[in-house]
Amino acid sequence: MAENMILYWGSGSPPCWRVMLALEEKSLSGYQSKLVSFSKKEHKGEEVLKLNPRGQTPTFRDGDVVVNESNAICFYLEDRYHDKGQKLLPDDQKQKAEVLQRTFEAANLQTVFIEKIVHYKRFTKPENQDEKLMEERFSNARVELNIWENYLKKNGDGAFIVGKEFTMADVFLFPYVAFLVRMGLQIEKFPALSTYYKRLCDRPSVQASWPPHWKEGPGQTIMSTI
Template sequence: MAPVTIYGMNMSTCTRRVITTLEEKSVPYEVVTVDLSKGAHKQPDHLARQPFGQIPAFEDGDVKVFESRAIARYISNKWASQGTDLLGKTAAEKALTDTWVEVEAQNYNPPLSTIVAQKVFLPMYGQQTDEKVVAQETEKLEKVLAVYDAHLADKEYLNGSSFSAADLSHLAYTDYYVNKGGGEAVLKKYPNVWAWWQRISSRPSWQKVSAMY
């Protein structure tokens, strides 16, 4: 099998979402670095792959896909018969997986990504954290975490009893939040969420990907 190609950066949360999916599905891949600090994402060759000048972009032969959740879904569908089943076996499991992928994108990610930007990425580039923004977004995030905690009260994973794309989609930003953004204390206030995080972050795929940076 010829390797697929990801155009991105190892430290990018969205790039990590795609790489983790490939690891779970046992699909060979290569990563071509697109250095945001040098403006490589705004150059014509990358804009031909990703017209909005973002990362990652993905190529599988003649197939070109961008947007990390769409890429992950493509990988999960094309290589459905190998590696981890990330979509769900029954119609109900698939619907629940899709639901929580959407919840992550629409409810979980907005406050969390803002906090991580403030606590991790801005200081990385010599800029100052705005603690007022962090406090506001943490309040929003905790309302979301309360919903997750109730949902996970009788479940090991978001779609029920099996690890899926829904869980995987949470890994990259939550890892930055817990390990670099001071978020461990917040997650521990929600015991079902914390237990779920311990389960999903211990997977070999994520251990490998998180060690890349």
């Protein structure tokens, strides 16, 4: 089954990681895994472009089905392989609604941290960076983290982001949390998030999909003042 699947992915990219987590959780770990080097522009190479005209990762094929958007891949896998591995969308409709909400709510982390802070720092010359704007954005980032901290607190110890089972919402949330830690976030300031992070780090799906280049060198400090 999984041997008919091929995934092109980039190391440390939250969208790629969520797909890899979903594959592991659905017991589909035997897929063909192609790590793409962005610095060598492999995502713009012929092999990727023939499946994905935008030349982006993730790019994914399952037999004759091509799905390239990370959100679409995760929902496709849960639907197509609903009887395999971990159930990522619960049957209970109220709980499912909460899983859907948290799943897509995780995109706020992409905006608040990656687009507004990481990309701003990366693409704005140091002399043009607006200190006041950055302070405001760091303040918003703390508000955002506290929203997630409170969800986890309400849910109690040992919980996942929704209820007591790992769901699609964790597939989407966890890569952002790990990314923030990699970027220097002192996660101990957020006790429930810290417990959640450490416990999920031990999960087999997370260990199997941990970004390889993170094992080799230190992270950054950009989030250390949060």
